[in-house]
Amino acid sequence: MAGQQQSEKMWGGRFAEATAASVEAYSASIQYDARLYHHDIMGSKAHARMLARQGLITAEEGEAIVQGLTEIEAEIERGAFVFKPELEDIHMNIEKALTDRIGPAGAKLHTARSRNDQVNLDFRLYLRDEADALDALLCEVQKAFARAARRYLGTVMPGYTHLQRAQPVLLSHHLLAYVEMFQRDRERLAGCRQRINILPLGAAAMAGTGLPIDRRFVADELGFAAITANSMDTTGDRDFALEMLFCLNLIQIHLSRLSEELVLWSSKEFDFVRIGDRYCTGSSIMPQKKNPDIPELMRGKTGRVTGALMALLMTVKGLPLTYNRDLQEDKEQVFDALDTVKASLSITAELLENTVFNVERLQAATIGGFMTATDLADYLVKRNLPFRQAHGVVGRIVALCQQRDCELIDLSLDELRQFSDLIEADIFTVLSVDGSINSRLSDGGTAQVRVEEALARVEQQLGMA
Template sequence: MALWSGRFTENVSEFTQRFGASLPVDKALYAQDIAGSKAHAAMLAKAGVIAQADADAIAGGLGRVQERIEAGEFAFDINDEDIHMSVERALIADVGDAGARLHTGRSRNDQVATDTRLFAKQRCSDLMAANVALRQALVKQAEAHPDVIMPGYTHLQHAQPVLFAHHMLAYVWMLARDFGRLAAARRAADASPLGAAALAGTTYPLDRQMTAESLGFSRVIPNSLDAVSDRDFLLDLSYACSVSCMHLSRLCEEIVLWSTAEFDFIGLSDAFSTGSSIMPQKKNPDFAELIRGKTGRVVGDLVALLVTMKALPLAYNKDLQEDKEGAIDAAKTLEDCLVCAAGMIETMAVKPESMRAQAKKGYLAATDVADYLAKKGMPFRRAHEVVGHLVLLCEQRGCDLDDLALADFQAESDLFEADITSALDLDAIVAARTTEGGTGYAAVAEQLALAKQVLADDEAAV
């Protein structure tokens, strides 16, 4: 019979026992469960609810249970239903009645909420560290290639030339926002529900501040109903994971494109590529594709939890047993994706010649030619039209703008002078983007310094 079976005359069937058990999932939270129990026992003893000798026996017994679990010597039994009962049963078997006093003033409702919050806090910290590592890899690539010019795109069509470093830093800033979301999720989880009991608090003189401080929580949740039923912090974590995976998917989509023969912008390390079972020449960006694909399951984890929570009345409901598996999966999946992406970025070979060759295609100087006319007094809309005619002329001749003669330019406008050729130089086009956040050499250097400072601050905050 279960530990809660006093009111029942028969046990649940084997099927329903397995159907209702959360142990296969929540046994991953054994360390958090044991930490929470140690803190609760110490507080009970200080409050005079249990004897200090019992608290000491409980602490020793819990330590031995943890050692057995970590040594692989602990036999988890599905009949224990969840990690709380599994640990408690082993504790009672070890220390007897002292172990049976551990649950005084506590419910599995506030216990599981405590375990889950401790877990979420730790996983947020892990993910923040992995986020920093990927940003460091992107920054290193930007620093290593300060002068490499590539085509910038809109609608996946050649638009304007940009620095490769500028492109890398765009992802650094995306990931910096992801770091902020993970930090916010960690702050949301950093509140103790322990002492809320089942839903209404308890008649025992519990010191919730003491257990909160002992477990490293910054505050106590002020409402006992909210304490046991709130899973917003897991939604925050799942959302942060989903957005971060979406950003990684965008990055990996570009890695996939850039590694094709058509682009040939980068070469992936063999360590982050695979071959074909039938085509000997293939070198596939499988791991970039996997990261792109795993985004779907992480978003699914978020949606599943949202749907689980959407109609739950206060306070605890068994539905909440479904809160952990998705969050655990989302955090693990994102961490793996961040580690894999960092390895890919750190080891990829950049091909400056291929990037520059593509930057010379697609009339990327067109906007600068229009700006040339606008700076000489022509209304920009008229300048836009003039340059459109020049592009059409190039298409008809099968050439680029820098292949046109000065006479071709002057046939469209007498504002063109011999210095128009300077507006067609890739390096000059890039260098002219001097606005804050632009792709000019000086602007990118300033941006890089700022990104490194933010990165250092975030690394210190992990």
């Protein structure tokens, strides 16, 4: 191979030619994985301490490596570090800078590890921190809902099924439903974090290492709860990233459901909410418009978060054990989904604090639609009429009301008794909105006493009490 330019890559010993510029441009990941610098350095420091402890490098070399990495991290944070695309990724950029800075000791840092287990480590460290950040954001959104539920305690509204008026409920009950959704998100995220929090370093390229390393020491240094059990599984595993993307998807989908309601409720047809002007936009042609762009954007961004999950699923679906370069495609998807969901959560908390519910309109909307029909059926059941028969009786009463264009409560006692002699004068309390709401005393129901209990429990759980 005389006369050809030998590769200058840190892995290029067996290559007789320099990497093509097009290959360098196509395969570089530094443009997005640079955000892993803190976690890469954190992992490398723990690895260096372990190497020194095991006698694989000297104590002096270990100290030099840790000091050099500390200086490099400071350079990155003040914007003085120059990332080089030809060095491919965050790992090689930092290792090359370290070797240039401290000499041969820097070249010993990669002892007993591969970029295969190193990137897995960096990614897990990063996602562990992001899981904590997401949990904090979810908690703030829950608090915003709880504050709104407290402000509007006692306000009634129509509950919907199939987007048709179904039964009257308390607005606070509706708002607390989202607290429960986001609580499940937090619990899922906590479970995901447990599976992230397992040390992969020590798997090396895919078969482990013959050098006398101490994986448990590194796990303790980095706060991992356990170490991975199979080196081949470890280097090709991205289940933790897929699980994080799934958690992100459910969070964003819950935000999208909220967004749909805010879009509907802010329309003149509903007029249930008024979003603060600072969180809306206008029309370039229609001067009267006030558009709920933030909820619409949040609803729209759900597609990109779901797309990220689908993309990574398709990336890993056909991969044989162990590491394959395809896995470089994991981080962009996760980074974008994380950025999107975190931004959505942050602005949701703001949006809720700047949204006013139209109490009068909500109250008025509970009149009409025969929303206390189920209460009438329950009334008959309490008098020993089988539910299916009660259902039929009430259905016939509703049909009469439709013919007369009136509501259930507009019928006289005599008219109601034509359908069942079990109906007595107390039926009118049952047919009222307040009577309906406060009859829903089952655990988790919308009766005011149950909602007050639920709100108090939520406030205590969130540290608001």
